[in-house]
Amino acid sequence: MxxxxxxxxxxxxxxxxxxxxxxxxxxxxxxxxxxxxxxxDFVDRYEEIELGMPESAVLSLLGTPNDRSSEFYLGEREGFENAYRRAAGSGATRYLMWHRDSDVVYAVGINEEGNVAIVEAGGS
Structure with missing residues (x-):
């Protein structure tokens, strides 16, 4: 050959x-x-969420969350202490979380009436 x-x-x-x-x-x-x-696109829709908005409207904007919890959390705690304080005083009884980017969590707190009580995002 x-x-x-x-x-x-x-x-x-x-x-x-x-x-x-x-x-x-x-x-x-x-x-x-x-x-x-x-x-x-997700961030743009997330920024449309307002306090008092019904949970159903949030789900229409953002889709199904990655997690539902009775406890508030973000991608990191350090550096986001104020967000944790605001969440504790918000009246939210449960939280919907969307995990985006590498470590960013977008959280929406829902009160007993089923409306948005807090909107926070954080992580690295």
Whole structure:
């Protein structure tokens, strides 16, 4: 078998590796662009939430939360102590949480009447 008839020469392998690296890079960039666009849409809708709004309106805007809890939490506690104090005094009895980005939690507190009592977001 001559050198020219071998299907896997060193130069062919280098070209294949280069193509794979380029495809992976393009996939990463496309995913980043799509994700940040989706996240910005979520943040825009989140910013429409107002105190007193019914829970059903929140769910219509943001969709199903990642978590429901009787306790307030954000992606981090340190640096968000004021948000925890506001939540404690808000009258909210339960919280809806959406996890976005790497460590950001978007929380909406709901009171006994089923209306928004607090809106907070935090994390790194």
């Amino acid at each position: 001559s050198k020219d008839s071998r299907p896997y020469t060193a130069s062919n392998i280098k070209v294949l590796v280069l193509l794979v690296v380029i495809l992976l890079g393009l996939t990463f960039v496309a995913n980043l662009l799509i994700t940040s666009s989706d996240n910005q």
